[in-house]
Amino acid sequence: MEARMTTSVRNVLILILVLLATGSSENDLDFEFCGTWHHGKEPLTLNFNLSTGCKGISVSANKSSLTINGQITGHCRRSDKIPLKRFQLESEDNKFCLYWEPLLDLLKLEIGGQNLTLCWPVTLHGSCCTDLSLGPNEPEASYGILNGMIKTDIINHKIHTGYNFSANSINCKAICDQWNNGFNQVHGTEAAVSSQAVEKIGHACARSFEVEMKAHFGGNNITSPATKGVSAKTATAVHLPPALKKAAKKTSKVVCTFFKNITVFQEGHKEVQILSEVVGITIENEVIVDLSEPIRIEFHHDAMPKMHSRKCVSWDTRKDPLQVNWLVDGCETKLRGANHTECLCNHLTYFAILVQLQPRPVRHLLALTAITALGCAMSVISCIALIIYLCKKSRRSKEQSTPIHLGLATSLLLLNLLFFLTGVLANIGGESVCTWVGAGLHYTLLSSFTWMGIEVLQTFWLVCIVFRPSPKPYVWNLVGFVLPAVPVIILAAVGDIYGMREVVPSTDLSDPYLMCWMKVTFKALLAHYFINMTILVILVFSGIVMLFLVYREIRTRAEWRKNRVAFLSIWGLSCLYGTTWGLTFLDFGPLADFFLFLSCILNSFQGFLLMLRFCLLDWMKKPTGGSSLRSRISGSTKQHMLHSSLRSSNSGSTKQHMLQDQEKS
Template identity: 70%
Template sequence: MYVKVPRLTAGLIVFLLIIVLSTGSSENDWDLNFCGTWRHAKGNLNLIVSLSTGCERISISAGKNTLSIKGKITAHCKRSDLIPLDSFGLSLEEESKFCLYWEPLLDQLKLQVGEKNLTLCWPSSLHGSCCTDLSYGANEPEATYGITNGTIKTDVITGKTYTGYNFSGQSIECKTLCDQASNFNGNMNIQYPCARSTEVEMKADFRGYNIKSPVTKGVSAEPTAIVHLPRALKQAAKNTSKVVVTFFTNNVLFQEGHKEVRILNNVVGITIENEIIAGLSEQIKIDFHHDAISKMHSRKCVSWDTRKDPLSVTWTVDGCETKQRGSEHTECSCNHLTYFAVLVQLQPKPVRHLLALSVITSLGCAVSVISCVALIVFLCRKSRRSKEHSIPIHLGLALSLVFLNLLFFFTGVLANVGGHSVCTWVGAALHYSLLSSFTWMGIQVFHTFWLVYIVFRPSPKPYVWNLVGFVLPAVPVIILAGVGGIYGVREVVQSTNDSSPYLMCWMEKTDTALLAHYFTNIMILIVLVFSGIVMLFLVYREIRTRDEWRNNRVAFLSIWGLSCLFGTTWSLTFLDFGPLSDFVLFLSCILNSFQGFLLMLRYCMLDWMRKQAGGSALGSSSTGSTRQQMLQTHEKS
C-alpha cells in the first residue's frame, strides 16, 4: 500500500536520520584519539604497558603513581613493560596531560605524556585484520587520583575524575577498511594512509632486486621511491631468506614536532624478521622522488635509530650517504636495515661558500696567533722602559685573542677526533675566550673614555682589569656548563653538499643553547658595538682639529686601529642579510679572523712613526690641551 508522506514530514525524517548517523559516528571511531589529564602524586611515576594481539578492548587507567594501558587491540604488536617516567619531569607536578593515538591501518599505538612522545607499537604494513570501530564503554569508579577532562578527539566526555576509561573494538579486513577510508576522504594520501608492503624471497641465485613504491591513482603516475636490495643482503641474512619492504605515505606518523626539520613524502621500512642487519658490504640504495626543495634548505638521508631509545622516533645520519640528484630527487645509500627517509633542515639555512670561508678563517686565525704572540713580546719589552697604564690592557686583549684564534683554528679537528665528550670542554673554552675578548675590547672603550674625559684621577690598577677581563667571563660559562646540554658538536651545513657538514665544537642546536647564545654573546656584542661606535665618534671629534689629522696615514691607522680595539668590526655580524649577504659574510670573516694581525700592524706602524716624529705617536701637539695630551698618551700605547 502506498502512503503519501507530506514534504515537511519527509524533510524532518531526513534531518533526524542525519542526527542519528552523526551521533553514531561520534561514538564509534575507526581510530582512537583519546586525551586527558592525569592527576597523580608527586614522586616516582611509572607507565605500565600490557598489549596483546586480538580485537577485544583497550583500557586507559591511572592512579596515584601509575598510568596503565592494557588490552587486546593490535594485529602483531605484543608488549609488556614497566617504563619509569621520572626523566619526563612529571614528578614535579600534580597533573600531567597525555594523549593516546591508535592507528588500526598501521597497527601503531603512540602515547604523548607531557612533551614526550612514546611509540608503543611501531607502524607496520597492511595486515589481514584490523581492530577498528572503537566504541566508548563504561567508566571506572570516581577517585581523587585518576583521569579528568577525558576527550575523544575534540568531544569532551566528562570533567569528572575517573580511574579509567574503556574502549571496545570490532575486527574488519584491513583492505576493506583501507578502501573505505580512501573512498571517504577522496584521496588516500591526505589523511588515511595504507602502508603497502612487498615481500621478496632471496633465493640461492639472488643477485639483487629493485622494488618500486605503489602508484596512487589520481596522485602521481611515477613511483615516489625505488629500493635496490643488494646481493650482500642475502649473505647477511642468517635465519631467513625473506625481506619485507614497506612504503609509508603518511610521514606525519614519523614526525616528532620539531619545527626546524620535517620528513619528506615517503618513509621506507626494510626489515628481516627477528634479525638485525648492519654493516653491509654493499649498500642498499633508495631513490626518493619528492617535492622540489630549495637550495636554501639542506636535506639528508636519515634512518630511524632504535638503539638509542626504542620508544622514540630518533633520526640519525649514521650509516647513510646522501646524493642530491636535482631539487626533486635524492639518492640514499645505507648499510643497515630500519626505516629510511629524507630529512629537510628548515633552519638555519645552509652556508654558501663554506670551503672558502673555512680556508680564510683558518689562515686568518693562524696569522692572528703569530701576530698576537709577536705583539705580546713587543708590549712586554716596552713595559720594561715605560709605565703607561694602557700596556696591561693591550696585553690582556692580545692574550685573549691568542686563546680565541688558537681554539677556533683546531675546533674542526677536535670535533671530528674527540666527538661530543671533547667538544663539551672545547666548546666551553671557546665560549669563554670569545667572551673574554669582548670584555677586553669593552675595557679598551672604557679606558679610552677615562683617558680623554677623566683627567684628574688615575686609572684603575692592572689587577682590576685582569679580574674583569679574565675572571668575569668565566662566570656565565661555568653556570652554563653546570646546567648541561649547552656545549657539544655543532654541524655547519654547506649548501652544495649537506651530506658532509662541517663539524666544530660550540653550542648545540637546542632551545636552551640558543637562549644562552642570545643572552651572552649577542647581548654583550650589541653593547660592545654600540659603545665602540660612540667612542669612535668622540675620539674623532677630539682629534679632527689637530694638525696631525692632516697626515692621512696616521688618521687612518688611528681610527682603523681603534675600531678593531673597540670591536666595531663585529657589527658586520648583524648585516648578514639581503643581496649583499655573501659580501658582508666574507668581509666579516676577513676582518675578524685577521684582527690580531691588524692590531699588531697598527702598533708597529704607530711605534715606527713615533720614532720618526721624535717621540710622539701623532707628532707634536699644536693645541697643548690636557684632553689632547691624554689622547696622545693613549695613542702612544
Template identity: 65%
Template structure:
C-alpha cells in the first residue's frame, strides 16, 4: 500500500477517534500538543505571536525558528522573539499546553519551561475544541511525531500543524468540568473543579425576610458545605433595579492569592453581586460563615474583601467594611456591609509581641507620669528669669512636643476603640507630627550644644528665636501634610499579642499597607538614625571637652551630665534598633521604660541641677548662672569662661 495513503488514513482514524472522544465528553478542557522539532545546529529562537479571539492556532517550525502563532486567548496578547541556547543535536522535544479556563499557555522546549500566557480569573468566553486541520507539506526541517495528548497524528516531518478553535462560554465549560469531577479522580480534573465556581441565584420577592445560601463542594465521595451566606432583608431595600442576587462560590485560592509570603487566602472565596448595582453601607450586614481547616491561635485571621472597582485584575484584599467573628478553630464568621469578593486572610508567620500586657502597662504609666512632668517643666521654664535665652526656648519646645507625644500615646488605645477609623486618621497624623516634632527639637538640642562648644572659635551669625520655633514646630508639618494628602497612611494599627493573636491591641498610628510602610521606612527611620548617630557623636564631643574639669571627678555630676544629655539628644531611641536576638525582650522593656518616662527624666534632671546649683551657692554658675540647665551643664560654661579669659 502507498505509504502516503497509509499516513492519510492514520490521520483520518486519529481525528475520528479524537472527535469521538470529544463528542462523548462534550468539550475539551485543555490541549496538549507535543512533537519533535527537527532543526539545524545554529542559533535557535522561539517566535511568539498570540492575540485575543478564537480563530485558531498554528504551530510551525523550520531550521532556526519554532513559531507559536494563534488567536485563541481571552486576554493574553504577546508578540516577541525568544533566543534559545545552541543545540548540538538537530532535534529537540517540545510540548505546548493550553488551558482555556484560565487563559494560560505554557511551552516546554528541551527541558526549558516558558509561560507564554499567565493564568487570570475566569473569563466570559473560552476558546476550546482545538480540532486538527490539514497538515502543512512535509519538509526536511519542521515538526515530527506530532501528537495530541498521547495520540499520534503523523510520524512524518511537517512544516506546521493547524488547529481550529470553537468559542464557548467559560461557565459552560466549568459546569462540564465540575460534572466530570464526580466520576474522575485525575489531578487535572480536580484542579478544574477548584478553578471553576458554583453559582446560586436568589430571587428576593416582596415578602423577602432573609435567605441562607449554602455552597456544596465535593470532598472525596461526600458533599461538604464550605461556606454559608446569609442574605439579610436590608439587601432587598438597598437593591433598586433588580431583585436577583448571585452568590458565586470558589473552592480554590488559585486566582485570588496575593504575592506575599506572610499571608494566605483560604481556599474558600465567595462573590456576592447584584447585577448592575453597587451595594455598600448596608444597615444590616451580610453574614458569611466559612468552614475551613484548623487555624491555630498562633495564626491570626481576618475577614477581607476585594474592591474590584479600583482594578478588577489586581488582587488587593482589604479589611474595610468587614468584621471578624471566630467560632472555633475550624469556623470563621464574617459580617460585611457591602457586596464583592470575600474570604479570610490568614497570617502564616506572625511576629506577635511578647508580654504585650506588661509593656502596655509600663507605657501607660510612663506616658501619664511624663505628661504631668512636662507640664511641670513647662511652668518651670516659663518662670525662669532668663526665659529669653535660646537654650531655654529649645528646652521649652522639646517639653511641649514631648507633652503632646505622651498625651496622644496615652489616649491612642481609647480613641482607636471608641472613635474608629475616622478618628484614628486624625489622631494618627497628630501622633506622627508630635513624634517628628520631638525628634526635631532633640536635633536642635544637638545643634545648639555644638554651637555652644565651638562658637568661641567660629564666629557665626546666631539664629533668631523664631527660627528655632519655625524649625521645631513647622518642619514636621510638611511630611505629615504630604502623607495626609496621599491618603490611606494613618488609621487603626493592630499590635498582635503572642498569647492571643486574634485579639490585637488597637492604636491610632500609621497603617500596615504598603504606602504606610514605605512612609515609615523613608521618613521615620532616616530621621531617627540621623538623630541617634548625631546624638552619640555629640555625647562624645561633650565628654571630651568637660572630662579635664575638676567637676567631672564628682561621680554624681558625671552621671547626671551623661544621663541628661542622653535624654536631650534622643540617643535612648537607639535601643529600638537592638530588638533582635536573645536579648530582644530585655531591650524591648528597657526601651519602653526609657522612652515612655522620657518627660519625667527631663523634669528630674532640671530639678536636680537646680538643687545642686542652690546647694553650691552659685559655684556652678558664674557670669551665666542659668547655664546649669543648658544642654551641657555648668562644667561646660566654666570651661568656656576660662577660654574666653585666655
C-alpha cells in the first residue's frame, strides 16, 4: 500500500512538473516570434550574436540589417554577419519568423522562403531557457519590424526598431529523462489530461550516450532508447568500430545522439523524406573522416514501396552551415528488407535514411544506358552521312522538302551527340558545366520536336493541300531553329532549372547515374510538364492524325489495292514524325518493361531510321533490284505522295501530277 502511494505521489509530481513546464507560461516551452521587416533598397544583412545563459533574446531591425542577440542557449555560441543577397528580398517588406525550441537547444530563422538554422539541435545536459515573455519594446521608427506577433497574437501594428524578450530557466533534462525512462505512461484521469503535453515534450527530446574509448577499445554498440510502442529489437542501433579510437587525437569520448524530432532536418527538402530518426555521432572539437573501418548504423522503419528508393545520407556543413544539406558521399547503403536499412559510413556527423519521393528508381538502367549509347552513336554517324547526302542533292535540285529534311537531320545529330556525351560531361565538368549542357540538350530536344512537326505539316500539305504553295525554306528554319530557343532562354534566365540530374537505378540506389538535364525542383518539373510534355502530346497526336488523313486520301484508289506495302512506308514515316515518343506514356502495367525497351530502341536509333528511310526510297527509284515494284507504282498517287517530299519543286509540278491522278481515278 505504501509503495503504491509512493508511486502515485511521484507520478502526480511528474504531472505537475510537466504541466508547469508546458502550460504555465504564456508561450509554452517553444517560442515563435514573427513580423514584417520594413527595410530600404540597399544591400541587406543578417547579424546574430548568440551565447549560453538564460537572460533572454532581442530582435531588432533597421534600414539595412536584421539583428538577433541572445543569451538563451545551453550549448550554442555563435556570432556572424551574413549577406542576404541570395534570398532575393526584392520588396521593401519581407516577413520573417524566429523559432526557439529549448528542449533541442534549437534556434532557427525563416526569411525569404528559406530556413536558416542558427543553432543546431543537441541533447540537454541540465536546465534550458524557456517561458519567454515580452519586455519593453524599442521606439517607433520609419524602418524596423511591422506587425510583430507571438505565434498568432499580434503585439503591435506599428513599426518598432526592435522587441525584447526575457526568459526563465527550468530543469528540462528532468522532464526528458522521465519521458525517456518510460514514466509517460501514467494511469487514470491525469494521463488523459496530460498525454498531449507529455507526447509533445517526448517528441522534442533527444537522448545522448557518451562512450569512453579506453586504451584497448574494441568497439561499442549503442541502441536507441525504447519508447512507447517501439520494441528493443526494432530500435536504431549504432556500432562504433575500433578504428574510431585510432582516428581520435584530442579526446577519447564520443557522443551518440538520437533525435526523434526530425522536422528541422526535413525542412527545405520536399522531394525527399526522412525515415525513422536522425543519429548524430560526434567527437568534440575534432573532424573525423576516412575511417579504415566504417561506422555501422541499423535503422528500422516502416515498409516502403519498391518505387521509392532509400539511401543513407550524412549532413554536410561545408556547403552552407546554416542549412540542411544531405550527401550520399562517405556512406554505403545496405537494404536488409522492406523495413530495415543498414548504413556503413566512414566519417562522423548527422546520419539518416532518405526516401526519394520523385523521381522513382529506373528499372534496367544499365541495359537501357547501353542501348541508348549504341543508338545515339549510330544515329550520329547516320545523321552526318544523311546531311552530306542532302547537301549534295540540294545543289542538283531545288526541291522544297530538302531543307526540311536537312533541318531534322541536323537537330537529331546535335540531340544524339549531346545525349551521348551527357554522362561524361556530368562526371567531369560538374554542376557548372551541366547548367550549359542541360540547356543545350533541352534546346536540341525542342528543336527536334519542332522539325518533326514541320515534317508532319509538310507531308499533309503535299498530300491534301494541292492548291497553295508551301512556305519558303527560311520560314521553316526560323520555326525549327529559332523558336525552340525562346523557352530555353527564358528558363535559363529564371534560374535553378538546368543542372546535374541523378538517375537512380533500382538495383543499386547508392550509385546513381549522373547526367546533365533539368533538375528535380518544383520550377523544373513545372517547365517539364508544361513545355516538354505538352509539345510531345501535340506531336504524337498530329502524327496519328496525319497517318489517318493520308490513309483516307489513298484507300479508295486502285493503286492502294494493288500494293498495300506502301502503307507500311507511310507508317514508318509517321514513326519518324514523333509517334515513337508516345510509347513513353505506356510505361505502366504488365507490359511496362516491353514498352520501356521499345521506346528506348526506337527513339535512340531515330537518326539511323531517318537515313534508312532515304535509302529505301532511293532503292525504289532505281531500275535494278526494284524494277518490278517501280513499274507497279509508276505514275500512281502513292509514288507522288511517298516521294513528294523528295521530288516537289517550285514549279508546282507535283501538285499537277496529283490533280491528274485524281481525275484519272
